Amino acid sequence: MIKGRVMKSTGSWYQVKTDKGMLQCRLRGKFKQDDLKLTNPVAVGDWVLITMEDQQETAVITDILPRDNYIIRKSTRKQTYSHILASNVSQAFLMVTLNSPRTSLGFIDRFLVSTESFRIPTFILVNKSDTWAKEKDLEYLELIREIYDPLGYPVLVMSALQDNALKEELKPLLASKTTLIAGHSGVGKSTLLNHLVPDAEQATRPVSKFTAKGVHTTTFAEMFEFGENAYLIDTPGIKEFGILDIEEQELSHYFVELRKYLGQCKYHNCRHINEPGCKVMEVLEEGYIHPYRYDSYVKMLHEEDSHR
Template sequence: MKKGKVYRSTGSWYDVKLDTGSFIRARIHGKFRNQSIKTTNPVSVGDEVDLLINENNEAVIKNIHPRKNYIIRKSVNLSKEAHIIASNLDLAVLLVTVVNPLTSPGFIDRFTVTAQAYNIPLLIVFNKVEIYDKKAIEKLEIFENSYHEAGYETMRMSVFENLAIDTFIEKIQNKTVLVSGNSGAGKSTLINLIIPDLHLKTGEISANHNKGKHTTTFAEMFDFNEKTQIIDTPGIKGFGLVDFDKSELSRFFPEMLQMLQYCKFHNCKHINEPGCEVLNQLSKNNFSITRHQSYLAMFQEDKDSNYRKNNYL
């Protein structure tokens, strides 16, 4: 048996980097396909695996090591519940743009909830700051304040003008890092900048819809250096909540969790309960309205039809 790490998954084939440093293309062992699993992909990028390689250098994945974490989204496949985007992450980076295109608070908050639920540290990066006018800066500051109050780290960056790239590189050193965001947020452009030899495709912004065109089809991992890996993800419209108990949802909003101790009821849902501290702070403008709206949307409307129509964005 050989050990390796999955760098690319196309659904049928997996590109695996062996401990020796060489790459091999592998298939999945049949037993994984026969198991009753709730995900569309039993093997994901970032998985550590054991492979059997025959005399013809044909490789089969025989075993997946336990994952320390993973990040997940709902699948558009009606027969399955979820799709694992990547596993064994040290950091998730969410690229956000306030304009051209606008990243909706609903998308950001679903990402933060997913990262919070699966114990993945998160860095929110506001990109394209070089094009922000006064109005956009004001909107940016509202975003920043909201996520700082929730306990998340944020930073401003301009890939186009090479602003704060060195700071970003310092933050990702010696980590396996997932880079995500809506199409057009600058994921592939950022990765091309810090790993120039890749020449990843980048998508221009559609003039008709002010949204980026999807350029990444499969999640794929790249070596920034020997100890730092970056995972480029497909442009994802939204994250669904998979296997979540809605009564626990507020626990994945850190600022709500801190206020729960002051609510009248220990199981307060922060919707319309008397003596709710979240609603109290909301009425005093001490709690983000958009964060609460995102929470209500996830609590009340997280249905497959809404997910597929992207109604919550």
């Protein structure tokens, strides 16, 4: 039995890093996953046990070790299924852009709910600073800073294409950690990764002028070694981030600034919408919760409702 970590998956084959080097592995049989309906039973970042196949260079994955955490979203094709983007991550970088494509606050908040559910520290990287010319870009940047910095999600401004000094500043943040890089297609994830891991050679593609959406180049998540014990995970561009069914009562726990006030509402099952004696609404009025964040909360709550 050999222990290893899944670096890459291409659907039927998995590249697993072990003490004996990189091994090509496949799955045999079905894996039972604590009630999750997954389109990918084994995810990049998983620790697995494998057995060599007789007389072959290849191996079979026999066990998946319990995951510390994972980033999961609803499958875009099969609505009742979910897809694990990556597992066992120490931190997440959400890369966003202000225009072409513009990342919405709603998208950022959905991603943060998914990382917050495992308390995964998350940074917001605002990329393509070299392209900002318009007043409205800078206004949007200020809004992002104003909302997320105080919540403990550091907002870092960068240009993956040009600004080398900033990219160097990221390196100490990555030491001894597994860092997931997520975001829409075309925001510059692979460009940054190629700079940090020069032999990664991830395909990058220009954003199509016609739709202002990135062409989908990275199909599967892939993990790269980055110095001693540090890993970076490049992920395919996420169009929409469908969160999993979260209980109404649970959702407010994944908004850090709401979490602070939970238990202080008059009713224990308060949804913080229109209930009398709601502490969350009281502090919202007083300006301690950003209205855009509260908006996102309400929208996500109602979406959950409509799935019931």
